Each structure stands twice: as structure tokens, then as C-alpha cells.
Amino acid sequence: MSADDLDTLLGDPADPANPVGHAAVLAADERQEMLAAGEDLLDSWGFNAEFVPAPYGGRLTRADRLAETMRTLWRRDPALGLGYGFSSFLAAVNIWTAGTEDQRRDAARLLLGNRRIAATFHELDHGNDFAHADCTARPEAGHWQLTGRKEIVTNLRRAEAMVLFARTSQAPGSRSHSQFFVHRNDLPADGIRDLPRFPSSGMRGVQLGGAEFTACPLPADALLGGEGRGIETALRSYQVTRVVIPAMTVGPLDTALRTALSCALDRRLYGGAVADIPYVRSVLARVYADLLAVDAFSGVGLRALHLTPDATAVYAPAAKYLTSRMVLDAFQDLRAVLGASGYLREGPYAIFQKMARDIAPATFAHVSRTACLVMILPQLPRLARRSWLSEPPAAPELFDLGADLPELRLDRLVAGLPSGDGVMAVLAEPTGPGERHGPLGRFAERLRAELRALREQCAALGPADITIDAGPAAFALADRYTVLLAAAAALAVWRRGGGRHPETALIGVLDRLTERLGGAPVLTPAERERTEQFLFEAAVERHRDRKLFDLTARHIPG
Template structure:
């Protein structure tokens, strides 16, 4: 399935007669239910096949195409995007990377039959600190006995199977936990107690449930990848899911930006259209630039899964962190344009408040932004001393979005620390080749200068600043690194794309990223006004042409 095919299936979102349009999505949200008609539509399309590698009978061949499909679904309804599909992908990817042949066949058959698989990892007392998970599986003759709780797990009560993360050793360390694949009908009903749904302000249609296990028997064949391999499997799998996450976020931001433009162009205020107000035009231009920045960043990460999977231990957490930060900031700014309309749960602009509520938990669920920075911290000194401004430029094909890719090789993902991030060499090369007095050259030199500063400061980090107990200054270094990495991706994508992407859009993207560093501006006020004016006009043109705001500019129904 292509993304434009899925868009045609979903139809015009603004058509009140469309059962999977915004009216139906909002009605289901008010009932705090999954969108039943949306699920039936996806069942008919066997959408789960997108999560199953082609070698196992599915349609998964390219990570970028999967991400584009999920982004399309999230653009319509994040509850459908998470509750129907992505939650099963989070669970199944552990099987594709580490499961036995029998387990892979079992999961493929379940998904291709429109069944669900839950990822039962989370426990409220420990959040993203999976090393402290308390649910424990003890060995017995013929298998294991599981006791403990899993909480706020998507689809746990309605999934036909689950991947369980449990402690299998009392010894501290990375080999103390394992993963298990079990089917719900294979568990004794009297040993599993479903917990009530956990209330939430966002994702209200998603079944965020839990379960309590009491001496629940698990068969010996349920173990995934070997005893004590749970953390290692998760670290490899998260490299895939974190790479896909940012593109899904771009979907709701596209809907939010489109909704705001619809309001700004048609609502009258102070004797003219809201869009005539300079502040509004600036907010729209900045949000558009933010969306393009996140798209370029995410697209490079998805291509790296195929071309340079060894760097994903750095790139995936960095992309998840920065993309979600951009997303939340953009929603906050766009809300100021809608005013009270941003909170109304009915009417033409009601989809905005649903999108805003649904994306908020998605930015810290699965793996939080803080956890992403914690994963980056221990890698920064090594990268600073051995990689930055030393590595050669990355291959151009890494930045040629939409170009052919080799098959996705999940077995090439590694849980250790990469030797380099695969991108910074491109930043240095572009800075050397661009005219220093041109707009692109000025920004390239600005980000190279920031990289020099980061190199000195990160190389000086001590052991105490490489863990969760690191100082705020150390976390700030990791934050700044993700911004420079994002700028390197944007510069390289635009250079490789030639005339495919508007030149003014790149300047707007780099200006927004530079603002996140908190340093001096690169553009004069006049230059910034000109760039934002061009971006606003381009956003309006995309809106009127019914095209996406991302780098594809693909036409959508409406």
C-alpha cells in the first residue's frame, strides 16, 4: 500500500458524510472509544501486513514507506494510529529482530489475520527505567511462572498476544530481564486479572489497560532470544520504533497547521482576515519550518536504518527527542492563533484540540524525551574525541529522499555505542563549500562553530555527567547536539535534493533550529521577515492546493 492509496481509502476528512472523516473521529473520541469504522476499514485493507516483513508474507520492505503510511493514519486520528497499528508494530519488531523461526511465523499469522499484539513492558512505579521492572518470571519444570503487574499498556485487554518484559534474575545489570511471547488464550484466566482502563486526557479512544499476573504459567517456548537478553533486544528494537516515531508526529502537526490556516484565512477580525495580522503570519511560517525540519531529520534516520544501521544507537534517540520537542513547541504556538477555538470540542476547528491532546502523551510514552537524552549522554565524549569534524562526509544517498534503498536488514542493528553518528561529516563539508557570505554559508558556519564548542565541552564531561544523575548542563549539551544534528540533516537533504525543495524553506528551517541554540541570530530582522513571508505564502499555497506541508508536498483528498 502507498500513502496516497491509504489517503484515498480514508477520504475527505472535512466531509461530514465520510464515516472516517473528522466528524466521526471526534464523535468516537467523545465516547472515549476507538473509531470502529476506521478499524473496519483498516481490517479490509489488511493494514497489519505493513508491519510484517515481506519474507514472512507481509508488505514491510522499506522503513520510510511504513513511516509515511503511519503518518497518514496519525494525520487522521492518532488513536487509530496507535491503537490499531503502531502498538502492534512496537511489540512485533522484537520478534523480527530476535524471535525464533516459529515465533516469527506465529506473529506473522496473527497480524495478517488482523489480530493485535501488545507490548507489555511498562510499570507505573518505574516509568522508562526498564532495568528496575519488578514483574518476575521464575523457572519451573516446563516453563516459567510470572507474577507482577503491567500498567498503561496499549490494547493489553483486547490483544490476542503480547510480548512481556519480565525480570528473570535478581542480579543487577543488563542481563537481569528477558522477553516472552505469549497468546492470551494460552494463559489461565484465573491467573490473570485485567485492571481498569487508566484515565487520560489524550488518546481517550485507546485501551490503556493493565494486568496483574499471579503465578501465571508461561511455556518454555515463550522465551524470546535467550535468557537475560530482554534489554539488548529492546535496545535494538527501539532503534527502529524511535526512527519511525517522528514521521508519525508530523501527521498531527500537518492537521493542526492546516486547521489554523483554515481559520486564519476565513475568520474576520479587526476589519480583515486573521491571516493579515503579522504575528499570525509569523506563527504559521515558523510552524511550517518546524514541520520541514522534523521531516528532514526523520527521513535521514529512516534511510540510515537501511544504509547505516550501525549509527542508529545515536540517531534514533536524537531524532525522537528533537522531533517531539519541535512538535510540542509548534502546537503551543499554533494554539495562540486559534485562541478559544483551540479548546472547543465541537465545530469546524475541534480537530485541533483532539490532535493537541493526543500527541502530548505520545511524546513521553514508549520512551520519554528525558530517556532519549540519557541514552545520548555516555556517547557524547567518545563522539567528540573521535568523530566530530574528523569523519568524512556521509554518502550522498543517505540524504536522497525517496531514492532506492537496499532491503531492511534488522539483524545489522547493534545495541552497543556507535563509533560515529554518520552525519556530522556532511555539515563540515557543506560549510567548507558554501560561500561564507551567502545565507546558507552563514548558517553552515554558525552550526560548525556550535559543533566546535560542543566538541570541547562534551570531551570534558566526567563519569558523573554520563548517567541519569547528570547535571542540567550535561543534559543541555545533549539537547544542543540534537539541534546541530538536525541542522546537518537539513543542509544535506536540501543540497542533495537540488530544486526539489524551496530554497527559502531551508533558510527558515535553519533559522528555527538556530533559535533553539539560544545564540545570536544569523539573519537580520529584515532578512527574517522576508523568509517568513515566503514561507507563509508557500504554506497558503499548499493549503489551497490540498498538498501536504512536508517535503513530499503530496496532494491529499479534500
């Protein structure tokens, strides 16, 4: 099975008779329900096998393959993508990382039988701050006793099992919490009370529930990964999901850009098409460049999970932080093209408003942008002193998107500091003969200068500057790091691509990224105009040829 197979199965989204097309997706959203026909279709396809490692009977061998398949589903309906199965993967990845053989086989049996596992972590009072979660599990005679609340948990009411995160020690520090893998049927009815659904503006078909536990007994063998290892397991396993999620968001952005292009090409204004307006062409071109940047950045992160797993402790939060901002900004920019049509809940462009509502929680859920910066900050001084401008770049295979990969090994992921930063080292490489003159040479020099400045500033950070109490200037350095990392990834992907991707598209990507750094633009006004015209025409051609806007340029139904 492949993303192409899933696309064929899902059919033409614009066909009003398609039971899983845009019309059906929008109708289910209006009813605030999951798309039942979509769930039935995914059941028949055995979609949950995407989340189960191959040794346990599933199809999970490569992170990039998982991301591409999920991207295909999220391009059609993010609520179906989250509510049908990805929420189960958020839970199951902890089991694959730290579970016993019996727990892994049990989880595989559930998922391959089209069942669900809820990731029961979140508490409204603490959000992503796992270290202060209050739901408590205490050892009793032969079992654990759970007391507390969990809120805004996907599929908690209809999941057959759950991975629970609970406090097991009152002592401060990272060994205060543990994880548990339990079946819902193993919990007594008087020990758990379901909370009403939490209403939301996005993901309206997803069951965002909660539960209150009162002296609820958990089996002694439910402990997952050892007592006191809950935070460590989460930090390791969620490196996978924090790279997969940015790659998935390219799907909804593809649909949004396609919808905005349709509107701009079809709608008449001022005696011509909306797409004839220079500002509109510029917006569409810039969003297309942003989509390519997100795809390249997340694609390198996905390959790093296989090839340089010790570095993903910093790459994963960096990708989640920057791409979420870029995607939200892109949706906002596209609203300027669609105008009032971007808010309509019926008609040919109605899918845009659903995508815009659904993508918002996807960009901050699981881990917030601020939490990502908090994870990055402690890494910066060490990387600045020991890695940047002194270590060689990562192996070329890291940037060869789509090339062969070794099997994903979750046991190689680490929760500690990375040993190096081979992606950032790309910026220190000498400029090639073909890039030395012209815009690419100027971008390379600008990015090297930015890296030298960042290195000097990060090397000077003190202990007080790398904690959650750090000042705005320190967080701004972490922000700049993510932009430079994305630029390095894009440069290396294009170089490794050997002409597969147009050079002018790379110029557009780097122009957009350096804009986020501030300072004087690298391109002249005439160069920027030519670049944006190229990107606009390339996007129109992809749209008319029914090809994806991402770096794969796959043909899609329609």
C-alpha cells in the same frame, strides 16, 4: 499499496458523510471509543501487513514507507493509528529482531489475520527504566511462572497475544530481564486479572489497560531471544520505533497547521482576516519551518536504519528527543492563532483540540525525553574525540529522501556505541559556491563554530558526566547535540535535493533551529521578515492546492 492509496481510501476528512472523516473521528473521541468504521476499513485493507516483513507475507521492507503510511493514518486519527496497529508493531518488532522462526511465523499469522499483539512492558513505578522492572518470571518445572503487574498497556485486554518483559534474575546489570511471546488463550484465567482502563486526556479511544499476574504459568517455548537478553533486544528493536514515531507525528502537525491556516484565512478580525496580522503570519511560517525540520531529521534517521544501522543507537533517541519538543511547541504556538477555537470540541476547527490532546502522549510515551538524553550522553565523549571534525560525512544516499534503499535488516542494529557520526560531519564540509555568500554561508559558519565548541566541551566530559546522575550542564550538551544533528540533516537533505526544496525554506528551518541554541540571530530583521513571508505564502499555497506540508508535497483528498 501506498500512502496515496490509503489517503484515497480514507476519503475527504471534511466531508460530514465520510464514516472516517473528522466528524466521525470527533464523535468516537467524545464516546471514548475507537472508531469502529476506521478499524473495519483498515481490516479490509490488510493494514497490519505494513508491520510484517516481506519474507513472512507482509509489506514491511522500508522504514520510510512504513512511516509514510502511518503518518497518513495519524494525520486523520492518532488514536486509530496507535490503537489499531502501531501498538502491535511496538510488540512485533521485538519478535522480528530476536524471535525464532516459529515465533516470527506465528506473529505474522496473527497480524495478517487482523489480530493484535500487545507490548506488555510498562510499569507505573518504573516507566522507561526497564532495568528496574519488578514483574518477575521464575523457572518452574517445564515452564516459567509470572508474578507482578503491568500498567498502561495499549490493547492488553483485546489483544490475542502479547510480548512480555519480565525480570528473570535478581542480579544487577543488563542481563537481569527477558522477553516472552505468549498467546492470551495459553494463560489460565486465574493467573491473569485485567485492571480497569486508565483514564487519559488524550488517546481517549485507545484501550490503555493493565494486568496483574499471580503465579501465572508461561510455556517454556515462550522465551523470546534468550534468557537475560530482554534489555538488549529492546534497545536494538526500539531504534526502529524511536525513528518512526517522530516521522509519524508530522501527520497530526500537518492537520493542526492546516486547521490553523483555515481559521486564520476564514475568520474576520479588526476589519480583515486574521491572517493579515503580521504576528499570525509569523507564527504560521515558523510552525511550517518546524514541520519541515522534523520531516528532514526523521527522514534521515529512517534511511540510516538501512544504510548506517550502527549509528542509529544515537540517531534514534536524538530524533525522538528533539522532534517531540518541537512538535509540542508547534502545537502550543498554533493555539495563539486559533485562540478559543483551539479548545472547542465541535465546529469546523474542533479537530485541532483532539490532535493536541492525542499528540501529547505520543511525544513522551515509549521513551521519555529525559531517557533519550540518558542514552545519548555516554556516546558524546567518544564521538567528539574520534568522529566530529575528523571523519568524512555520510554517503550522499543517506540524505536522498525517497530514493532506493536496501531491505530493512533488523539483525544489523546494535545496542552498543556507534562507530562514527557521518551526519554531524556534514557541518564540517566546506561551503559550496552557491551558499558562500548570504544567509546560508553565515548559517554554515555559525553551525561549524557551534560544533567546534560542542566538540571541546564533550571531549572534556568525565565518567560522572555521562550517567543518569550527570549535572544539568552535561544534559544541556546532549540537548545541543540533537539540535546540531537536526541542522546537519536539513542542510544535507536540501543539498542532495538538487533544487527540489526551496532554499528560502532551508533558511527558515536553520533560523528556527539556531534559535534553540541561543546567541545572536544569524538573520537580520529584514531577512527574517522576508523568509517568514515566503514560508507563510508557501504554506497557504499548499493548503489551497490540497498538498501536504511535508517534503513530499503529495496531493491529498478534499
